[in-house]
Amino acid sequence: MSRAVPTGASPNTLPPHATASRWRSLLLWAGPAACIAGIFIHELFAEWVPSRSTALLVIMLAALAFAGVLRRIAGLAWAHGLLVAWLLALLLFAGPLPVLATLACAATAIALGLWLLPGAGIAAACTVGLALGAGVLGWLLPLPIHGRWTYLAVIVVVLALRRRDVGSAIRQAWDGWRGAVAAAPRAAAAAVLVAGLASTGCWVPTVQYDDVGYHLLLPWMLQLDGRHALDPEVHAWALAPWTADVVQALPQVLAGMEARGAVNALWLALTATALWQLCAALGGDARQRWWTVALYASLPLTAVLAMGMQTEMQTTALLAWAAVLALRPPSVRTLWAACALLGALVATKLAAAGFAAILLPWLLWRQRAVLGLRNLAGGLVLIAGLGGSSYAYAAYVAGNPVLPLLNSVFGSPYFATQDFDDPRWHAGAGPDLAWQITFDTGRYLEAFAGGGGFVLVALAGAWLLALVAPRTRALAALALAMTVAPLLATQYLRYVQPALVLVLPALVLAASAAAPRSAHLLLVATCVANLLFQANGHWMLRTGIVKETVMAAGRDAPVWMEYAPERVLAMQVRARRAAEGGHGTVLSLAPSAPMAAEFGAAARTVGWYDPSLQAAAQRADHDASGGAWAELLRSEDVRDVLLRPSELPAVRQAGLLAAGARREAVAGAAEWWRLPPRDAVAAP
Known part of the structure; x- marks a missing residue:
């Protein structure tokens, strides 16, 4: 009698799902292997500045010591204590009055956001409210109505009318914060610690070239003159998209002094919250959400942007929150709130308008259940109304809606009849662009090798995996399009920073799916590498501007004397x-x-x-x-x-x-x- 022959797989043959898992793991770990090779091939440690990393380490240890004292005395969790430490440092270095003025503006923005999007958390409401307020103010800039008492009156009236909603939202946010920390206390502490290190850029006085030559113009015009002079004859960027500078101007006019550090700390917090929510919307657990925040905060450009007034700080927050709203259940108010954020992107910068154009079709598809003609028209009106002020004034005053850009097309008499361009950022966009940006960063940014961080190489495999995974595919593809499109025209890393941040939740989830037990090691190593080379993101960080700011104990003059x-x-x-x-x-x-x-x-x-x-x-x-x-x-x-x-x-x-x-x-x-x-x- 013959015996039955087993028909199953050979003991030496892995089942299909195990083979796929092995290939995903190999693809994931190919990224860090390539990154380590690149560090040695390009001799990156020759560009590393140990003294700057030591200064960052000292700040970190001081914050941990302070949080440890609070833990012993008051029983606060590490994340709570670290948050208190960073807030006190912000008060010292950014100034109490600018911080209070920024909080007043944020509270007013929350009230406005809750009016459009009832029940939203305070971070979502604040971002939407800032888009609404700055969009309306953009049309009012030429009028002589901008002053401390005008702004204060508006704030008092809005908060008086919406005080219950704002108070309730703040209480819910506090409960949500405690719950998020309790769900993953160690990951939360790590994320808050790294976010605080990024916020050291907010401590630095405003001294960067573009800021003292351009971005401060609108805030100081409103503070000194009560209006914005729409005069391109005296400044080439007088009519450029201005929402980021409007947001900077609000607390400055209210406080009577610059509030850049406090405003950037607000944008930093709003972006971190958006990434946390975005990771949650994609199905990430508490630890994955916190690691997403840590990864964002570790990027060298996060600290660099916190030091100045460049638009990418605001663009990142607006873009991330627009993606969060797109993933929420369809509703007319959600659609309109997301369109308000897209309008703010349009009003921030032409590159940000490009991000909005890429995101809009996906938003409309996600919200298609409520996408009637009337609702669509309302959303488009919000985009145009909140985003169009600078373009309309520029077209009327100068004959070029994007002055000084594309003047070979519009021929405005206020600028040369040629396209504005910076030949420094045309290094070429080849298939090895991500590698070159990572290890030869100076060709793509006013920075040094490694100054853009290591995400593009270390997590390249995770990005490929995110593109094929159903829950992360859309976000990874959108971020890829937003990264590639600007780089094809101009190879300048700062312009694509918002897109690189947007993809982080997808990368964290893809890495965790490919290597459930070890992905955290990759994420930790990437964060550490980013922090080690944080100073390479800007020459002022390499020369120790954060250390000098700390030594000056909140006084601007010593830092000004050195840098401006x-x-x-x-x-x-x-x-x-x-x-x-x-x-x-x-x-x-x-x-x-x-x-x-x-x-x-x-x-x-x-x-x-x-x-x-x-x-x-x-x-x-x-x-x-x-x-x-x-x-x-x-x-x-x-x-x-x-x-x-x-x-x-x-x-x-x-x-x-x-x-x-x-x-x-x-x-x-x-x-x-x-x-x-x-x-x-x-x-x-």
Whole structure:
């Protein structure tokens, strides 16, 4: 009698699901293996700055020690204690008044957001409310209505009308925070710790080139003049999308001083909450949600953006929350709230408008159950209404809705008839772009090797896995499109930072699915590598600006003196101008440091920010006697001049002397000169 022969698989043959699991694991771990190889091949540790990592370690240990004391005395969980430590540090370095003003604006935004999206959490409501408020204010910028008491009156009225809803939302948020920490206390503590290290960028005074030359212009105009002068003749970016600067201006006008650090801390918190919610919406557990937050906070550009006023900080939060709302159950209010966020993206930057255009079809598909003609029209009206102010004013005033961009198409007389472009960021986009960005970062950003972080390589396999997994496929594909599209035009890493952040929940989930027992090791290692090279994200971090800020104990002047000495002199100039009635203009005569934006409408420069004066200055340079320069200074009613002697040509110095200018003060490499009133000196 023959015996039955088994028909199952051979003992040496793995079942199909095990084979697939092995391949997923191999693909996942190929990323970190390639990353380690790249670090050694490109000798990245030669670019590492141990002293900066040591400073970060000292800050981390101080925060842990403070949280440990609170744990022993009050029984607070580590995450709670760390949060308190970071909040106290923010109060010290960003300033109590700017923090309070930012909280008042945030509370008002929550009230507005809850009006459109009842029942939303405070982070979602705050983001939507900021989009609504900034979008409306964008249309009102030319009117002389912007002032502390106007803003304060609006805040009081809105909060009085919506106080119960806001109070209830805050209580729910507190309960939700405690529950989230309790669900994964160690992961929560790690995420809050890393987020706090990123927030050290919020401690730093505003000293970056674009900020003191451009982004501070609108906030200071509103603070000093009560309105925004829509004058592209004196500043090339006067009509550029301005929502990010409007949000910066709100607490500044309210507090009477810059509030950049507090505002950026708010955006940091809103982004972290959005990523936590996005991971939850995709099915992530508590630990995966917290690791998503930690991964975002560890990125070098997160700390870099916290130091300045670049739009990507806001863009990231708006984009992440728009994705969260898209994944929520369909409703008309959810659709409209998401469209409000897309409108804010349009009003933030042209690149952000591109992100909105990519996200919109997916949003409409996700919300298709409520997508009638009326609801669709309402959403599109919100996008146009909240996003269109700068484009409409630019088209009306200058004839180019995106001035100074695409001027070869629109031919505005306020800028050269050519497309604005920066040839530094055309290194080329090949198949190895992610590798080059990671290990040769200086070609794609004003940074050093490793300054963009290691996610693009270390988690490359996770991204591929996320593209095929049903629950993460859409988000991973959208983020990929948002990453590739800008890089094809301009190979500049900061522009795609929001898209790289958006994909993080999908990467964490894909990694956890491929290696359930060991994925956390990969995520921890990536976070640590990012933190080790955080200082490589910006030259100021490499030179120790955070350490200098801590040593200055909240005083701005010592840091200004080191990085932007013109700001020290600017305080003296403003005081003198205020005493004399604020007559005349303030000219920045240093081409490499056009740091005059904080004088608002009175600010002029000879750099490309001010095309008309730049052209006039070049013509005056042809008169070696300085007479043409003296006449130019009088015709522009210049009263105060900020300059750097090392950059001052002889002809311009002769012009200053001929116009009766005298040196008033010196701060480091910068000097302040004063001219007599225009009618006090007769023309030659």
